Amino acid sequence: MGDFNNEINSLDRRVFIKGLGLVSLGVVSGLTLGGCEGCAEKIRNRPIRRRLRTGSPEVDADIETYREAVQLMKGLPSTDSRSWINQATIHGTIAGGFNQCQHGTDHFFSWHRAYLYFFEKICQELTGNPDFGLPYWNWNQNPGIHSAYQDTSSALFESRNTNDLSNVWAVSDDALNTIFDDTNFFTFSSQIEGTPHNTVHSVVGQTMVTGGSPLDPIFWNHHCMVDYCWAKWNIEMENDNPNDTAWGGTEWDHFVDGEGNPVTMSAALTTVLPLLSYQYETSAIGDSNETFSIASNREFKKIEKRVREGTNVKMDIKQRMRLSDRDSISLLTPFSSVKNISGSNFSRILNKPNFEENIFVSVKYEDLPPTNDFFVRVYINMPDANLASSIEDVHFAGSFAFFGTNKTSNEFHGSGHKRHQPNFLVNITPTLRKLRQNQLLTDNDSISVQLVPVAISGRTLSEDLSKLILNELEIIVTPIEIETKQ
Amino acid sequence: MVTKIMAIAIFSFFYNSVESCSNPDKTNQEIVDIVETQEEETINLNLGHLSYRQKIGSDKDGKGSEFIKIQVVDVTNPKLHSIAVEVFHLENGTENILGSFALYPSDNIGNFLIATQGKLNPGGMVLLKLVVPETTKQSDSVNITLKKVSFL
Structure with a gap:
């Protein structure tokens, strides 16, 4: 899997040279899904991001790997860009607010997807577990924070105002059904950000309500859920991302890979990460159920093509x-x-x-x-x-x-x-x-x-x-x- | 120009005062003050003025709009209390929730969209309620400044 990640990263560099946006995604899909059987196998077996819950041995193992990764990151020296504090500082700080993160912009989804992607790579590298997938906290289906994060002796613990979002309207079926009915990428993103995303930060409180929120381990599971919202809307519910090259060509170079090397990621490339680099265990969000699965290579390619191409988001031109x-x-x-x-x-x-x-x-x-x-x-x-x-x-x-x-x-x-x-x-x-x-x-x-x-x-x-x-x-x-x- | 519906305002003031005297550490969700505003004005919601309503004047703003846009242009919240705003359609005395949003970080401004779901009717009102779920002290300063809501 490490080779595959290197391959994706080197593809990224080639893509960066050859062109941006849809052209670059064409290059990625052409090389990874076309003539490279080894790559196809790795794509099929890419890490699974599972829904945080009790009663699942796989999820228990994911939580344990995550706990170990957090503990290791907290133990890294401040000179290591992968350290817990350095990773959080990319996003922001408790006292100083936001740094590089995208909030209130059209790159809320894409920037945080890139952020999570490289964070997951660090977790995989430090724990020696290339199959690790960051579990997502589906606050709609499981509004309580998992007990593993409430154990005061665990690296996953952080002081919070509440561990239970059961009565929070913003994560209810009513709230999310309305938002998921929206087929426009920009307004869907804005609503997910303002309603469940901001509200969960706000209600969990303390570290989570600051720009330094990634210092709370639940941040990463919360944002993994936000990322799943995008993936579900785009891949499972067949809504389209924008195909505008200005959007897709936006790129960031303030992340590091699993070994701490600087990397570049474009917004266009983030759109295919859930198809090429990791996958979500499907689950329900509101009335949108959990029956999604990709049954065949042909179906995968069809979805990949649609995700890659995006759409002309309706613009009401006056x-x-x-x-x-x-x-x-x-x-x-x-x-x-x-x-x-x-x-x-x-x-x-x-x-x-x-x-x-x-x-x-x-x-x-x-x-x-x-x-x-x-x-x-x-x-x-x-x-x-x-x-x-x-x-x-x-x-x-x-x-x-x-x-x-x-x-x-x-x-x-x-x-x-x-x-x-x-x-x-x-x-x-x-x-x-x-x-x-x-x-x-x-x-x-x-x-x-x-x-x-x-x-x-x-x-x-x-x-x-x-x-x-x-x-x-x-x-x-x-x-x-x-x-x-x- | 801001005009208050006096009866409710007086009741709110009285209720607020009594509550403040008897229980300085209180939750604030019970206190309701209703104000209306004219175009170009900003509205302040705080622990003393927890709600704001705005008439839906035309069919374009009513059935014709997809979103209510709320612009939070200033926030005072030094203790970073959790802040949310609930958005309702108010008609014939009945409140139907349309959506909610929160500030993140809790002293950060922003623009927020709430889907109308086709539920707005001319003659009805949009009602915004400030929600501060944590217990606050009377001395706590929590204020958000909004622009008049717009319909997209």
């Missing part, structure tokens, strides 16, 4: 204004939209500080250069924006990154498959507001957009591989709040 059609752009020359849009189109949004709608620049590309790794800075009303322009400038709106897509990766999207066209969104509402505050934008002024390609640090953009085909540049207005990659 306004759509095209700034540019198909155009060939040189990477070495910044692009500025020729067509301008009057600022008066957005005055109703910008004049109210907390208007419910947001204004985005939407950039669609027809083709990407084959090898260059770069990102694109977006400026508003700065026709002379160039490589020397500061990101501190009031006209700077944000950036998005992508990495040279090796042409071979298109094989996964060719021959009958619709070819993937990268689409990026950058929220320009704050920038437009700032420009207005600084008297740099009035209703009588027009709005233009500049795109400035910038090489990833330490690399150069080469002239011979510098063509970028822009398919469409638009400004859209939507009430959906999307935490775009900045």
Whole structure:
């Protein structure tokens, strides 16, 4: 299993080089489910995350392994990035609040999945048990905290306000049935976070109600349940994750693997972890029962394909204004939209500080250069924006990154498959507001957009591989709040 | 402008005062104070004002909305008491719970969505109740500031 994990990690690096988002997932699935029988076997036997409960010898063994892992992590020196405190500090601290964790953003699910994934790897490594799966605390079915966590002599103990959530509405069938009826990833995530997730933190209390909550061992089982909520909604109930490359391409590099080596994980890759790296023992959440199972390889591949591809999450677009059609752009020359849009189109949004709608620049590309790794800075009303322009400038709106897509990766999207066209969104509402505050934008002024390609640090953009085909540049207005990659 | 429904407010004040005098360490869930607010205003919920209601003015906000959005823009809670907010649809004196959310950490602001489940009717009200399940002292400071709820 260790080899498989290494393989996944090395795949991750290859993916990182070859492309982000759906392209990268295509690479992962192509290699792991296609020609690698050994990998397929390891996927079939991946660790099981079981529901915490009494009366199950397997769960008892998982709890004992977890207790041992926690004890070992608590005994590691502070110089070891896998130590109990260092792992918790990635998330936050008791006195200082949050550090790297994602709360109130579209990466609440994905960031915590990555966090748990690498934590589980550390547990496996320290205990020498590569089959260990972190058990999840299904607070809906088992609202009491397992007795193993209440033993004051155990490494799993932490002082808490309560060990019983039986009468907590937020984890009841009524609460969860409503949330699981939601088929939109973003609003489903927001509700899971605000209702059961936050409430469990809050009601359990003490360490759990702080940014340093991972110091309480029950944190990891609680978040494992949150992760199971996502997995159940996505895999068992057949709802789709977003396929937006800006979302999927978001990545984090502040985690370490089982041996303490720094690792990188993208949001897109987190979507397939429950299919490739671990699996959940199914259980009921509200009225959604526990009958799920994957009966065959064919069925597995079908599910994997759906999970990998995601969906265009419904966006209620109130306004759509095209700034540019198909155009060939040189990477070495910044692009500025020729067509301008009057600022008066957005005055109703910008004049109210907390208007419910947001204004985005939407950039669609027809083709990407084959090898260059770069990102694109977006400026508003700065026709002379160039490589020397500061990101501190009031006209700077944000950036998005992508990495040279090796042409071979298109094989996964060719021959009958619709070819993937990268689409990026950058929220320009704050920038437009700032420009207005600084008297740099009035209703009588027009709005233009500049795109400035910038090489990833330490690399150069080469002239011979510098063509970028822009398919469409638009400004859209939507009430959906999307935490775009900045 | 905030207007209070006086009878309930007076009752609440009286009840609160009596409770405070007789039992300084108390749970707060019994105390109900109802306020209404105009657009653009913020609402404070605290141990003395535990609830807030807002009229559902139009069909767009009623049957036409999928979510109630609640923005918590400021929190005072130095002792990190557990804080939750329950959201109800109130019509003809009947409260039906729509959902709840909690603050995490307990002094953290945030935006929260509660599904309407198609249950909102124009003329009814959205009722928010602050829930502090732990026992608090009279001197404890717990306050959350909300924006007027919006309908999505």
